[in-house]
Amino acid sequence: MNANVMINWTDVGAAIEVAPQSARRVETVMGAIAVFRTVADEYYAVFDKCPHKGGPLSEGIVHGRAIACPLHNWSISLESGEALGADAGKGCTPTVPLKIADGRILLGLNF
Amino acid sequence: MTTQKERIVIIGAGMAGGRIVEEILKRDDTRFEISIIGAEPCATYDRIQLSPVLAGEKTFDQIVTHSQDWYDSNGVKTHFGYWVQSIETAAKHVVLHDGQTIAYDKLILATGSDPIRLPLPGSDLHGVVAFRDLLDVDLMTQAANNGGEAVVIGGGLLGLEAAYGLAKRGMKSTVIHLVDVLMERQLDEAAGRLLEKALLDRGVISVLNAQSEAILGETHVEGLKLKDGRVIPASLLVMAVGIHPHVEPAKSSGLVVERGIVVDDQMRTSDPNIFAIGECAQHRGQCYGLVAPIWDMCRTLADVLTEKNVDSSYAGTQMATRLKVSGVDLYSAGRFSGGEGCEDIVFRDPGRGVYKRIVIKDDKLVGTVLFGEAADGGWYFDLMKKGEDIAPIRDTLIFGQAVTNALAGQDPSDAIAAWPDDTEVCGCNGVSKGQVVASIASGNDTLDKVRGHCKASASCGSCTGIVESLLKCTLGDSFKAQTGPKPVCKCTEHGHAHVRKAIIEQELKTLPDVMQALKWTTPDGCSSCRPALNYYLLCAWPREYKDDPRSRFVNERNHANIQKDGTYSVVPRMWGGLTSAKELRAIADVVDKFNVPMVKVTGGQRLDLFGVKKEDLPAVWADLNAAGMVSGHAYAKALRTVKTCVGSEWCRFGTQDSTGLGVKLEQATWGSYMPHKFKMAVSGCPRNCAEATIKDFGVVCVDSGYELHVGGNAGIHLRGTDLLAKVATEQEALEWGKAFVQLYREDAWYLERTAPWIERVGLQFVKDRLAEPEMRAALVARFLESQAVYQVDPWAEHAPKSEPAKVFSPLADLREGFTQPEPAE
The missing domain is CATH 3.30.413.10 (Sulfite Reductase Hemoprotein, domain 1)
Known part of the structure; x- marks a missing residue:
């Protein structure tokens, strides 16, 4: 995302609605976004689509700062959206800016 | 201004590219600034191990030889996913496809080779592939997942390994070969027939004396037509008819190129600042397609570049071949077809499927073919390379090293210990006995450590037994205790058995406890170990441990089978395959109410409802529960x-x-x-x-x-x-x-x-x-x-509007007018 563009922060729910090591889906006109919470209570958002075969990343196993896609076990970085490990360099899922404010999850959507 | 380091640029990040970096750094790790350019988007892997990956016997991770991390930590600049447009020899730089230039002082070409594609009609159809890189393996694996028939053109080493891999993945697999003996460049007729039979036992059919005429199909391959009119159906067609050196961009840059890029004994091309190694190089008129020459070339070139051994020169490599098909022991080296002055010694045991043949000329071993029992291949190859006089051991030679040594008064178990230091142990990586022993002596006291350090036994694995013997005789009794079983995953060094035992003996009752006690190297495991540990814990402590859905695969967390489009299939239990009018009515009502697109009778005597949306699952289950049905666990390890x-x-x-x-x-x-x-x-x-x-x-x-x-x-x-x-x-x-x-x-x-x-x-x-x-x-x-x-129904636990069912709906839906969610209580 270009930092010069004004980010439109959208409240999508309470931070506690996403349990540690899990994900929730947010439906948008641009497709679903997956909101993740790691074991260390870090939050990330990426489009809910594996770069490999479009698998729903929100249904994978969250480990460290990565998600294992439920369809074919690609590992995707929650920080960069890049495929990791053996599949590194083979694809990337767009990330979405996210911040937590007053216990709410805000996504930076400019559409 | 600081003095600029000499810049070495390598084109090609395959086996030769990776190895030359390693050989240079081994000799001098400060002198050069090294950059490597690779067209494949991944780091360096062991290409000969693609066959076991195709067969599902190894994973890609296991065959990576030089990872991105390895290059990074050795200060090597990488450009993976880039290819070279041109080499400007006067300006001494290369131009990448995106226009950027990289300057060099010394340039190394390790561009490998390309598979030959036969110019048959239909060769551009979907489903026609070569067998050369990871992408090919991916294509073949995907095709194999759909079942069907695979046809492989080419009954050489690569073709047979491809056909075996595809058969193992469940395809009907046929090899088409032009002449009447498989691998005719390495095998004589008798061994070829045994191989044909062994492959047939593993599901690979050989069609010999067959010339391909055309590939049939509309958009996707449907079959192969032979010159004699036969048509063999195929949903996947693999061309494995050989390789030719990849000589671009060397050729258009004005270097001397014949079949390959011509090099001298120091691997130097016609431009004194440019070198070529591996399959793209042509040395003394010969191009190589196997791995052993690459290692020899890399050693020579590294000696030359680092000036550690200026007299180093490459004199060509004698080659041996081992087929990587599980359970088929096949080894061939040197000349086997005989010729003037050659004598044969042949051993046959058709009952056990064993055939050995050694070829002798002037009291020296010049060739061997071993089938069924190939453990002595390395020994024969060694005798051959050294040109040893075999007259004194001729009468027992065919029975192998153990017998020969025993009759000569040596203890057969000492045979390996008695090998001279320069005997080759690992043919794949060119590692000698002396190097293995030195590696063990420097503290590498397990098989894995030896593999990681000197690469012996790290490729095809057929020398594993020898490396283990060397560990045993170098370390004595302390060796056995140190060999560990395969770790559960990369997060730990412990194997499954150890983890299960520790959970019970140390009374570990939570996931963090297990990871803490067994020194897991990651904060919360990975998608391999977490489901395993979750299962081990719930099995060991059914009452005390609380099942962790976040350590379960999607199907077990959502109690339904995820499909490729992200919808689910739902299977209610039908006890012993029995059902009733009431159950069938309830199922029919669910199908209507939720617009279920397909209902299928399963192989396990039940009904499968396909295409259910995730958010509908709790309501679907509630309706099935109401008719007395429970989850069929068709999604679970259960x-x-x-x-x-x-x-x-x-x-x-x-x-x-x-x-x-x-x-x-x-x-x-x-x-x-x-x-x-x-x-x-x-x-x-x-x-x-x-x-x-x-x-x-x-x-x-x-x-x-x-x-x-x-x-x-x-x-x-x-x-x-x-x-x-x-x-x-x-x-x-x-x-x-x-x-x-x-x-x-x-x-x-x-x-x-x-x-x-x-x-x-x-x-x-x-x-x-x-x-x-x-x-x-x-x-x-x-x-x-x-x-x-x-024994509880997971569906009943997810009744609509219950807390567990909540996560089946999206957190927010912004599709219509940016609806803001209700603030939480």
Whole structure:
């Protein structure tokens, strides 16, 4: 995302609605976004689509700062959206800016 | 200004590219600034190991030789996913496809080779592939997942490995070969016939003397037409007819190129600042297509560049070939076809499928072909390379090294210890005995450490036994204790057995406890170890441990089977395959109410509702629950179905009430989680209509009682059951069934089905534990203890609007007018 563009922060729910090591889906006109919470209570958002075969990343196993896609076990970085490990360099899922404010999850959507 | 380091640029990040970096750094790790350019978007992997990856015997991770991390930590600049447009030799820089230039002082070409594509009509159809890189393997694996027929053109080493890999992945696999002997460049006719048979046993059909005429199909390949008119159906066609050196961009840059890029004995091309190594190079008129010459070339070039050994020169490589098809031991080296002055010594044992032939000229070994027993290949190859006088051992030579040494008065177990230091141990990576021993002596005291350090046994693995012998004789008795089993995953060094034992002995009862106590290297494991640990914990401590859905795969978390479009399939349980009008009506109503696009009868005698949306799952389950149906666990590593025939109640051949026993077995065992899926069946007579002899636990009823069969599997590797016992009463059949399930739950590794488990522990292990009444009763008691907790319907626990069902809906839906969610309480 270009930092010069004004980010439109959208409240999508309470931070506690996403349990540690899990994900929730947010439906948008641009497709679903997956909101993740790691074991260390870090939050990330990426489009809910594996770069490999479009698998729903929100249904994978969250480990460290990565998600294992439920369809074919690609590992995707929650920080960069890049495929990791053996599949590194083979694809990337767009990330979405996210911040937590007053216990709410805000996504930076400019559409 | 600081002095600029000499810049070495390498084009090609394959096996030669990776190895030359390593060889240079080994000699001098400060002098150069090294950059490497690779067209494949990944780091360096061992290309010869693509065959085991295709066959599913190895993963890609296991064949990476130089990772991105490795390059980074050695200060090597990488440009992966880039290809070189041109080399400007006057300006001394290369131009990448995106226009950027990289300057060099010394340039190394390691561009490898390309597969030859036959110019047949139809060769541009979908489903026509070569077998060269990871992308090809991916394409082939995907094709194999759809089943069907594979045709491989080319019965050489690569073609046969491809055909075997595809057969192993479940395809009907045929090899088309132009002449009448497979691998005719390495094998004589007798060995070729044995190979043909061995491949047939592994599901690969050979069509010899066959010339391809055209590839048939509209958009996708449908078959191969031969010159003689035969048509062989194919949904995948692999061309494995050979390779030619990849000579661009060397050729258009004005370097001297014949078949390959011409180099001298120092690997120098016609431009003194440019070198070429590997399959793209042509040395003394010869281009190589195997790995051993690459290592020799890399050693010479690294000597030359670092000036550590300026006299180093490459004199060509003698080559040996080993076929990487599991269970087929085949080795060939040197000249086997004989010729003037050559003598043959042949050993044949058709019963055991063993054939050995050695070719001798002037009391020297000049060639060998070994089939069925190839352990002595390295020894013969060594005698050959050294040109040793074999006259004194000629009478025992064909029986191999152990016999020869024993008759010469040496202890056969000392044979390896007595090898000279320069004897080659690992042909794949060119590692000598002396290097292995030095590696062990420097502190690498396990097989894995030796593999990581000097690469011996790190490729095809056929020298593993020799490396282990060297570990044994170098370290003495301390060796055995140090060899560990395969780790659960990359987060730990411990194997499954150790982890299970530690959970019980150290009373570890939570995931963080296990990871802490066993020194996991990651904060919260990975998608391989978490589901395994979750299972081990719930099996060991059914009452105390709380199942962790976040350590379960999607299907077990959502209690339905995810499909490729992200929808789910739902299978309600039908006890023993029985259903009723009420159940069928309820299912029909669900199909109408939720617009379920497809209903299919499963192989396990139930109905599968496909295309259910995730957010509808709780409501679908509620409707099925209301009609008395529960989850069929068709998605879980758990008891799946109990298939039955109608038995004595209806069938004129039935000997016992097979349907009734099936229902009882299913009611006793449903809901129990296991290391892997678990299927049962009960047949009412030996005609076996319920196919009980390919199930994990199968009962075949006979007049005098019940035969209990275990360890069957109808998957990729068909395995018939082993007969566990015969019992007289239904009561005993049920008791043995429960005890067997519990033994499997407690002893097998996660994701190990009963078939490989029984092959690992042996049938006798299972018999010993179940035949002993006390042990059997204890197993049943532990099973019932677990069932008291786990025999609950997960669907009922996710009733609509309940807390667990909440996560089945999106957190927010912004699709219509940016609806803001209600603030939480």
